[in-house]
Amino acid sequence: xxxxxxxxxxxxxxxxxxxxxxxxxxxxxxxxxxxxxxxxxxxxxxxxxxxxxxxxxxxxxxxxxxxxxxxxxxxxxxxxxxxxxxxxxxxxxxxxxxxxxxxxxxxxxxxxxxxxxxxxxxxxxxxxxxxxxxxxxxxxxxxxxxxxxxxxxxxxxxxxxxxxxxxxxxxxxxxxxxxxxxxxxxxxxxxxxxxxxxxxxxxxxxxxxxxxxxxxxxxxxxxxxxxxxxxxxxxxxxxxxxxxxxxxxxxxxxxxxxxxxxxxxxxxxxxxxxxxxxxxxxx
Amino acid sequence: xxxxxxxxxxxxxxxxxxxxxxxxxxxxxxxxxxxxxxxxxxxxxxxxxxxxxxxxxxxxxxxxxxxxxxxxxxxxxxxxxxxxxxxxxxxxxxxxxxxxxxxxxxxxxxxxxxxxxxxxxxxxxxxxxxxxxxxxxxxxxxxxxxxxxxxxxxxxxxxxxxxxxxxxxxxxxxxxxxxxxxxxxxxxxxxxxxxxxxxxxxxxxxxxxxxxxxxxxxxxxxxxxxxxxxxxxxxxxxxxxxxxxxxxxxxxxxxxxxxxxxxxxxxxxxxxxxxxxxxxxxxxxxxxxxxxxxxxxxxxxxxxxxxxxxxxxxxxxxxxxxxxxxxxxxxxxxxxxxxxxxxxxxxxxxxxxxxxxxxxxxxxxxxxxxxxxxxxxxxxxxxxxxxxxxxxxxxxxxxxxxxxxxxxxxxxxxxxxxxxxxxxxxxxxxxxxxxxxxxxxxxxxxxxxxxxxxxxxxxxxxxxxxxxxxxxxxxxx
Numbered sequence: 001x002x003x004x005x006x007x008x009x010x011x012x013x014x015x016x017x018x019x020x021x022x023x024x025x026x027x028x029x030x031x032x033x034x035x036x037x038x039x040x041x042x043x044x045x046x047x048x049x050x051x052x053x054x055x056x057x058x059x060x061x062x063x064x065x066x067x068x069x070x071x072x073x074x075x076x077x078x079x080x081x082x083x084x085x086x087x088x089x090x091x092x093x094x095x096x097x098x099x100x101x102x103x104x105x106x107x108x109x110x111x112x113x114x115x116x117x118x119x120x121x122x123x124x125x126x127x128x129x130x131x132x133x134x135x136x137x138x139x140x141x142x143x144x145x146x147x148x149x150x151x152x153x154x155x156x157x158x159x160x161x162x163x164x165x166x167x168x169x170x171x172x173x174x175x176x177x178x179x180x181x182x183x184x185x186x187x188x189x190x191x192x193x194x195x196x197x198x199x200x201x202x203x204x205x206x207x208x209x210x211x212x213x214x215x216x217x218x219x220x221x222x223x224x225x226x227x228x229x230x231x232x233x234x235x236x237x238x239x240x241x242x243x244x245x246x247x248x249x250x251x252x253x254x255x256x257x258x259x260x261x262x263x264x265x266x267x268x269x270x271x272x273x274x275x276x277x278x279x280x281x282x283x
Numbered sequence: 284x285x286x287x288x289x290x291x292x293x294x295x296x297x298x299x300x301x302x303x304x305x306x307x308x309x310x311x312x313x314x315x316x317x318x319x320x321x322x323x324x325x326x327x328x329x330x331x332x333x334x335x336x337x338x339x340x341x342x343x344x345x346x347x348x349x350x351x352x353x354x355x356x357x358x359x360x361x362x363x364x365x366x367x368x369x370x371x372x373x374x375x376x377x378x379x380x381x382x383x384x385x386x387x388x389x390x391x392x393x394x395x396x397x398x399x400x401x402x403x404x405x406x407x408x409x410x411x412x413x414x415x416x417x418x419x420x421x422x423x424x425x426x427x428x429x430x431x432x433x434x435x436x437x438x439x440x441x442x443x444x445x446x447x448x449x450x451x452x453x454x455x456x457x458x459x460x461x462x463x464x465x466x467x468x469x470x471x472x473x474x475x476x477x478x479x480x481x482x483x484x485x486x487x488x489x490x491x492x493x494x495x496x497x498x499x500x501x502x503x504x505x506x507x508x509x510x511x512x513x514x515x516x517x518x519x520x521x522x523x524x525x526x527x528x529x530x531x532x533x534x535x536x537x538x539x540x541x542x543x544x545x546x547x548x549x550x551x552x553x554x555x556x557x558x559x560x561x562x563x564x565x566x567x568x569x570x571x572x573x574x575x576x577x578x579x580x581x582x583x584x585x586x587x588x589x590x591x592x593x594x595x596x597x598x599x600x601x602x603x604x605x606x607x608x609x610x611x612x613x614x615x616x617x618x619x620x621x622x623x624x625x626x627x628x629x630x631x632x633x634x635x636x637x638x639x640x641x642x643x644x645x646x647x648x649x650x651x652x653x654x655x656x657x658x659x660x661x662x663x664x665x666x667x668x669x670x671x672x673x674x675x676x677x678x679x680x681x682x683x684x685x686x687x688x689x690x691x692x693x694x695x696x697x698x699x700x701x702x703x704x705x706x707x708x709x710x711x712x713x714x715x716x717x718x719x720x721x722x723x724x725x726x727x728x729x730x731x732x733x734x735x736x737x738x739x740x741x742x743x744x745x746x747x748x749x750x751x752x753x754x755x756x757x758x759x760x
Contacts, residue, residue, distance in 0.1 A: 027500060037457055043548060043557040044457075069557055084457040086494040216548065216558075217465075219455050219496050220680050222540035223522045226531055233524065233531060238682065252531055255633030259533040263559035270554055 002082045005058060010140045011133075013065045014108065015074040016050070017082075022057030024049075024087045030119035031093030031210065031242055033112075034059070035218040037084035038072045039279040045069045046215045048112035048241070049088065051144075062111035062140065068267040075276050089218045090241045093208075095119045099182035100126040102174065103149065104167050104196055106188025107133055110141050112210055113187045117148035120185075126150050128179070130170045132192075136161035168195045181205050186245060190254050197245035209245035211236050213256055228252050291393040292321040299613035303583050306469045306551055309610060315355065318403040322351035324388055325395045332385040333397060338730030339372075339438070341365040343382060347400055359408035360415070362401060366729065367441035367487075368434065368480045370409060371463055373402025374472050376726045377604055409479050416486045420447040425743040428453065428510040430497045430683065433461020434725045435516035435716030437484050438732030439739070444487035446740050451510070453495040458547060461518055462717075463725065465547040466539070468577050470584065474546070498682035503690070503712060512711050512739045515698060516732065519717035520680020524673050525569065529627030534561055534635035538570070538578045538674035545581050563587045563670035567638055569624055570594065570674035571601035576608060578672045579616045587670070590616045595623040595643050595656045619666075621645070623658065627671055637665050677722050687712075697721060704748070705735030713739055 006018035024034060033048040051060035065074045076082065093116050101120045105113035110131045121127045129149035133139040134157045146152045153170045154162030163170055167188070175181070184207040186196035193209045200207040213225040213236050220238035227236055230247035234240065296302075296310040313321065325347045333343040341362060349358035362369040378398035386394035408414055425448045429436045432454035440450045458464050459481040463472060485491065497503060497517065506513055522537035524530050541560070544550040548558035566582040568575050571594035582590045592611065594601060597620050601608060612618065619640070626639040642662035645654035679696035691699045691708035698707055698714040705713040715731030717723060741748060 023500060032499075041549075041556045043559075072557075084494050086455070086457070086496060086500075088499055089496065216540055216543055217456065219682060220521050221465075222543050223524070223537040224540050228531060233526075235521070238521075238680075252633070256531065256533060258633075260559045263553065263562075267554050267557060267559070 002085050004076055004078050004080050004082065007076070007078045010062065011138045013074075014138070014140055015063060015065065017061045017073070017076070018058050019061065019082060019085065020058055021085050021087075024085065025052045025057045025059050026054045028052050028059060028088035029092035030095060030115040031112075032088035032090050033218075033241060034061070034085050034087030035089060035215065036061070036073065036082050036086075038069065038076070039083050041277075041279045042072065042083065043069050044084070044086075044216055044218065046089070046212065046218055046237075048210065048212075050111035050114050050141075052115070062108070064108045067264045068271040071268065071271055072276055086218060089237060091239070093119060093185075093242060095123050097124045100128065100180055101183045101185065102128045102130065102171065102181050104130045104171060104184060104186040104188070105132070105145070106167050106186075106192035107138065108140070109188030109192070109210075110139075110145065113185065114141055114144055114148060116185055116187075117145060121148055121150070128174060129153070130155070130167045130174075132156065132162075132167035132170075132188075134158065166195065167192065168199050171196065171199060175199075175203055175205075183208065185209075190250050190257070193245060194250040197248070197250075201246050207245040208242050209248060210241045211243065211248070211253065212241070213253060214259060227256070288392075289320055289324050291324065291396055292317045292399075294396075294399050299610075299615075302470065303580075303614035304586070306584055308473050309470050312406055313399055313403040315353075315407070318350055318355075318400060319353065321396050321400060322347045325351070326387055328387055332387065333382040333395075336382040336385045338381065338726045339366050339733050341401075343397055346404060347395070347397070350400055350404055355404055355407040356411070356413040358404040359413070360417075362404055363417075363483070367438060367484055368729065369401050370405035370476045371434070371472060371480055372726055372729070373398050373400075373405055374476075375467060375724075377724060379604070379606075381726070409476070414479075414483060414486075416483075417445065419445065419488065422449065423447040423744065425449065425512075426451070426510045427512045427514065427739060427743070428506045429514045429516060430503075430506075431455070431461055431516040431518055431716070431718075432459040432481070432491055433516055433518050433716060433728065434463065435728035435732040435735075436461070436514065437481065438729040439514045439516065439713075439715070439736045440489040441484045441487055442733060442736030443739060444484070444489050446736075448740070448743065450489045452489060452491045453497050453501075453506070454491055454493050455496040455517070456547065457493050459491055459493075461516075465543045466574065466577070468542065468546055468581050470580065471577065496682065498686040503683060503687040503709075507711060511743050512713065514705075514732075514735055514739060515683055515707070515712065515714040515718060516716045516728070517680060517683050517718050519677035519722045520682070521678040522673070523676050523678060525624060525675065527624060527626055529629055529635070530673070532627055532629040532635045533633050534563075534629075534669055535627060535671045535673065536561070538568075538574045538672050539677065541578050541672045542574070542581065545585070551581075551585055560585065561670045564589070565666075565668045566590045566670040566672065567593050567619075567624070567666065567668045568672045568674055570676075571596065571603055572674065572676070573603045573607050575672075575674035576603045576611045578674050580611055580614060582670065582672065583614055583616060591619045591666070592616060593619045593622050593624060593640065595621065596653065597621055597645060600653045621656065623656065624671075625663070628665075635669055635671055636667070638668050638671060639663060639665050677717070679718060679721075683718075695721070700731075703734065704738035705731055706738060711742065
């Protein structure tokens with residue numbers, strides 16, 4: 001269990017791991033996540049499941065290396081084991097035949113968007129996918145999102161690929177062409193989800209977002225992941241990770257995501273300086 | 284011949300000024316000489332009241348007698364006949380309100396130090412590598428699943444394994460022990476001791492599957508496809524908050540999060556361990572229970588300059604053990620009694636800076652029988668804090684109950700289980716510990732585990748429930 005079968009580099013600092021976790025692969029549904037702990041000294045970090053193969057008993061994790069824990073995970077090789085993989089966690093995406101669903105993925109958020117687009121398509125929805133990145137080199141999963149949608153649009157902030165601009169610019173043009181939209185799903189960095197929600201609110205388009213706050217246990221026990229939704233405190237790990245984007249307090253979410261910045265910087269510096277250490281890899 | 288009067292033996296402990304800054308265990312435990320001296324204080328009553336006071340019914344005079352005779356390992360074995368976790372219980376049980384409160388010696392003198400003796404015997408056995416596994420009966424061929432590797436689950440597992448059943452524990456976290464590992468701090472219950480006691484349960488043949496969140500990873504119904512019976516001991520789940528403004532500022536923690544980071548994730552050793560925790564100067568802990576004391580004492584050990592317990596009632600109503608409050612005060616933790624927080628205030632970056640409180644006074648008794656605290660008008664004041672730990676209890680985690688059709692819960696979400704058998708509304712499913720009774724103690728969870736194990740054994744082996752003895756109290760006409 002927990003063995004890395006395939007490792008790929010999707011973009012600079014963006015890694016894909018296919019890991020063997022048969023029961024999670026069988027039980028998981030679109031929108032759910034896992035918590036991983038790389039080794040005996042590691043922290044527990046939530047990662048959304050980007051894909052799964054119940055027959056092969058595998059799930060796919062795609063993550064950006066931003067701090068020590070993701071750098072450490074990214075340093076693992078094929079054949080190695082991740083000490084702990086917990087899941088599937090969170091409520092699955094509510095999937096039904098809505099009609100036309102626009103799936104908006106920004107940056108690394110394209111990865112958690114993928115299984116949702118797949119599930120929406122399988123349920124008979126017309127899926128319009130919009131994916132974006134800062135630059136062409138950082139765009140991920142284009143082919144997979146093409147397969148998961150009926151219509152794929154791409155934007156890059158610097159114009160090196162697709163439409164020059166943001167995913168919200170494309171969304172605006174789709175709205176402007178008079179497209180009937182029954183549901184939007186937006187996943188990505190908080191500013192991108194916030195911008196998407198501000199736009200869809202103007203047109204009264206129901207918009208689901210998937211949130212990625214700091215977590216510890218991921219089972220509702222600690223409350224580290226609390227967010228304010230519609231004026232009420234909710235736990236992302238058990239009440240989410242998906243919420244009505246028009247109700248989410250994104251300003252608070254951003255502040256809470258920065259709760260450990262000094263420690264995270266120190267930890268990353270140390271890791272980059274000293275490299276991974278050898279710790280227990282099994283129970 | 285009159286017995287020579289031996290006073291209750293104190294247990295040596297770390298100096299408060301030193302221990303407030305380290306995570307090593309506070310008391311050192313008895314030496315064999317002191318333990319034998321203390322054991323001599325026991326009267327070895329024919330009808331021992333202490334045993335009735337023990338939720339798991341340990342043969343207390345029996346194990347103390349073996350200490351008196353110098354057979355320390357034998358004493359530990361005697362303890363383990365009734366309690367798989369004696370080194371844990373010797374440390375964290377509230378003996379002063381269970382076995383020791385009814386001790387006959389305690390009528391005229393201080394009671395026998397039952398808890399300290401229990402701890403001594405268990406520690407002696409473990410430290411001298413004398414732990415042995417009892418002879419197990421032949422396998423029954425029956426399989427039991429236990430959800431949650433905390434005190435209740437470990438007790439059920441140990442009891443059923445000793446009866447010859449194959450037991451698998453599904454644990455949500457990456458380590459065993461539940462609250463013993465994530466909740467109770469190292470300085471009160473060293474993790475190596477928890478691991479050793481869990482190891483004993485494993486030696487009885489119990490298998491533990493980690494990272495298995497029942498309700499998500501598998502449902503209870505799926506578990507029942509492969510097991511004859513299931514015990515739910517998934518614990519008290521969701522932390523309560525005060526529902527006052529500012530609770531989502533950075534630097535505000537639930538006690539569960541604060542303690543989990545420090546204990547389970549070893550954040551007190553950051554950056555050697557990767558999980559961070561707030562570096563605080565002024566900490567306020569809200570609440571007056573044992574968990575609040577643990578949080579405050581942890582904050583002090585993490586280097587805080589000032590730590591206060593903020594509690595809305597008076598000292599008399601504090602639910603924490605007297606010993607824990609005493610230890611906290613010795614370590615320089617201040618008690619802000621009859622004080623209730625009304626707002627947490629932060630800076631523009633979202634960090635806690637201060638807390639607005641109001642003075643309280645005690646009014647008429649409320650439903651709990653304690654005097655209801657009422658705010659004193661116009662008494663608001665502010666205290667400077669950079670970390671707030673909310674320690675006001677937990678609600679029931681819904682992950683299991685929401686995914687298990689036919690499992691009845693009460694209005695708070697706790698699973699309903701029969702007091703005498705721990706049976707739930709769903710056949711083959713039993714439950715006990717905090718998920719049933721709400722946040723309580725380690726030993727009450729273990730008591731429920733013993734009851735459940737006995738009933739689960741009967742269920743699996745088709746043994747009829749024991750017939751109730753007729754009530755001694757005659758019916759009123």
